[in-house]
Amino acid sequence: MEENKQSNYGATFKRSPIFFIISRIVILFFIIIIIFPLLYTLSLSVRSPETVYSAKFFLIPHEFSLQNYYDAFFYAEERLKVSFPRMFLNSIIVTTSSVSLIIMLSIFAAFSFSHLRFPMKESLYNVMIASVAMPAQVLLIPLFYLLIYFGIINTYLAVILAYAGFLIPIGILILRMFFEQIPYELTEAGIVDGSSDFQLLTKVLLPLAKPAIATCVILLFLDTWNEFIYAMIFMQDPTIHTMQVGLAKIGTSRYHINIGTYSASVMVSIIPVLIIFTIFQRWFIAGMTMGALKH
């Protein structure tokens, strides 16, 4: 359907050669700008250490080799005291536990906002909406001391709870809107059948809310996987560094690092995201668009 609509529009512009040519040039230019830095880093990472500075057209290496990836692996172990697989594992632990915690709590809370009565409901909701606009750095210092006080600084829990506090409003926002769009007749039928509120949530609303939950998962996954400042400050113990923190340490370290090793480290963080994105790209784009439109 999408394609259909587009060709309808396009027909009115087709007759203008100027528009046709300008659009080709501009889009080609931007595609190159977007792709070149990534391809260049990939190209650096697969050059052999001796020929790292020589390539045809800046991109095609003279000599292919995966040596840089081995070097990156050992560099991380030696300098950071944490290996790449461990950083991955840390990131996965933090991301999956915070996303599942946020989703679970948001589902229940969104249900109470959409289908239950309680005092101060709308004012509380407005506070949550307002908090979405706050930058994470505002909470940095008090959270740091709060986590020390709870004795969970330098553990996974520190970051998981910090993410939960920060991202729960977004989950509630998206899910409440969705729950309220579900026709009330469906809920009513459930009430007449004598279902409890818990049954209404799990049997009637949740099966219908799968797309909204998928949107939430994608948004929260990106936010937590890519998050940097909380992970850096609340988990300073090297063995629990996440991918982003380890990578930033490698990239901004004062020690000399071979440009090939450096690029290999960066590619290690980019390639898995590229694979996941290629498989689920429609979901990512739809999810992020929907997330934005709900603001």
Added chain:
Amino acid sequence: MIYKTFRFRTLIYLLPALFIFLTFNVIPGLTSLVLSFFDFSGFETNLFKKFVGIDNFIKIYEDKYFWIALKNTFLFVFGAVFIQTGIALMLSIFIFFGNFKFSVLIRSIIFFPCVLAPVSVGLVWKKILEQDGVLNAILGLDFSWLSSISLVMWLIITVNTWQWIGYNLVIYYAGLQSLNIELLEASDIDGANWSQKIFSIVIPLLWPTTILNMILNLIGGFRAFDIVYVLTRGGPAHYSEVLASYLYYYSFAAGGPNKMGVGASVAFIIFVCILTIAFARIVVMKRVEKN
């Protein structure tokens, strides 16, 4: 509503989320405002021991680098709100009306950097912009881009735009897809050419989407930290510091002043900026609804 009245038992749905939201978001946020009037550093346990009034604010008022950070933050936000939105608008119109064969692929490519971590993006560009990097090789120059006081902020804005332009693009694309086709067809009959169609029909009709994009970029602009940290760490000599990285430098950075109280007062200022924007947004929205 399932029940006609409030029932205590149903609070159990709300309380877990509310507890975490209050403990790890609202209470620290409010504490941060209070803490900006105290002097404390990284190793103290009793934060509220030394009340210093507005000394922290005076300290940053007198610090030349605070003003640079403030100016840079506004510059960054300006870049995100106007330049990034503008380019995204142009690209979306070109892709949508350009009759491209692979328009889905083109959108996916331009969108891809959005899913990358800002840290990865910063590191990719850092090597490109270095003195022996590929940009100089292509241009035939020998220029240290990231050490240039006048250019460094614009480079950070460029890298940020590079990463996030696809986000605005897909939002614009969604706006274009819900556009009213009849107006365009009518203008076709009236003999309007492509530039007239774009400037007098498409762009005015996209105005709500433009506002949305601008608000998203505005909020995102105040958040920027990762990209600055990775690309320059605020350098050269604090000339690319933004408010968030200035806060980090004052309170956490190794070799920094390690003054948490001053950091909290910077957080206070960010808080006030965002609050002002939020109020302005509500006022604007009300006026838009009235019209």
